[in-house]
Amino acid sequence: MAAQLSAMEKNMKKRQRRRNLVAYSFIAPNFLGFAIFTLGPIVLALLMSFAEWDGSNEMKFIGLSNFVEIFKDDRFIASLKNTIIYSLFTVPITLVIALGLAILLNQKIKGRNFFRTVTFFPYVASLVAVAAVWNMLFTPAKGGIVNQFLMNVLHVAPSKWAASSSTVMLTIIMFSVWKNMGYYMVIYLAGLQGISEDLYEAASLDGANAWQKFRHITVPQLKPTTFFVTIMLTINCFKVYDIVYMLAGGSNGVVNKSAMVLVYYIYEEAFRNWKLGKASASALVLFAIVLVVTLIQFKGEKNYAND
């Protein structure tokens, strides 16, 4: 009896082991690449932020000095400030427009698919190409089409756009909203399609008008979507680099303090100055900010679930 049991046990164990192996064989191709080239470097980033390293000589651990140094560096402070300003404006503007578009494109109207596709064009288009057009449309010269529009239609003074330190962030924010709103629109569209028609019908029977329906059905029902969009938008805003490089970088790609952002600072410290410790320390600051935003989002979602 005991022998039989242990044989069965053995058998079961063997089967479980085989099942494990099959599962691991599914995961292995992706996980190996992921572990070696993503998880590894993440750990390395932590180590490097406490070290002094130029990439060729010995790495030397120096404690928190990198962090002290970057917070004394006014280029870092400027890039932190610009990144925050950029996010503070880009996140809410993109969110509101994306929601508005999604509601508009969720109506049963002719040509809906055409409009949806068009809204997505800027998002899939390559940044270099659309930034090149944007730079020509928003050229600081008076001959630019946007400045022409300002002068002849709106009768206001032309702007220097990306060429002036007072309007460069504005130009970057406008471009960013234009380029990315289509993506968040699709996410909102998906959210809207998850709301039951019955809710609206019941509200209609109670005599609710369009605004009331929006306020008391659409907005609360979309709360999970809005959480998701906010977090994605914020993370993507803090990662911004190439938009700034294309719009505000001179012909040699150098961005000055009026438009410098965190990732640009990391790039410059690492690959132009070869101060890898400082670069990693600022990368860690970037990560800390993203992490805090994510945690706030999770807490918010929990509160929502408890409502």
Next chain:
Amino acid sequence: MKSKRRNRIIGQTIVYVLLILLALLMLVPFVWMLSASLKFNKDVFVIPFEWIPKEPRWQNYLDIWTKIPLAKFTLNTAKLTLIVTFLQLLTSSFAAYAFAKLEFKGRNVLFLAYVATIAVPWQVYMVPQFMFMRSLGLADTHLAIIILQAFSAFGVFMMRQFYEGIPDSLCEAARIDGMTEYGIYAKIMLPLSKPALSTLIIFTFVNTWNDFLGPLIYLTTESKKTLQIGLKMFISQYSAEYGLIMAASVLSLIPVFIVFISLQKYFVAGITTGSVKG
């Protein structure tokens, strides 16, 4: 009754006016690009702007190939994009199957590792990653760019979310019929996951084709550079060649638009499963 109908007509009109304004806002830069790509440099900024050039200068589209090694750049980008998209699709859908449909030791811990890294922007570890690749002798190689893009946590996460929505009973039935797990993956799961796969194709294709910072850091030899880097290089060198810049830009957009338009009908459905779950 009459006023109700009138209200509806007014409402519809407002919606259409807004939509047409929107379409204009979205399309004008592209139309401008196309139009400028068919002009002499001196005519690009002539006022008023000529939307349809009277004498389109098709020569721009021929000249651009000789001004920069555009064919080489395009070939490099196409090669990288196809390999990355293929690997991403294969390895993500494969791993996601195990996470969604198989019981095994360490499943939750491994999956947590994936989810946690989604929240870590690549920019945070791009520097150590580069140093690591360089120590392996992979700096300035296409292999580095492939490795960089092919194993994303996002792909696994998205595919898993989608598979979770497919009933387990389908797999159970197939197991009883004696199908192996690999068979179930290939014959049942893959054919069912077209929307998710299409979404992943669009994202991976678009991201790899348009990637800028990765190739900028890794690729230094000109003959290895990608279209985006090449285009940016051209814009910096010949900043006044407006017509040619626009012609090259138009060309660089065509592949992503083709992929997007041919797969877009799956798109909204795919994003729903990938992102927000109630």
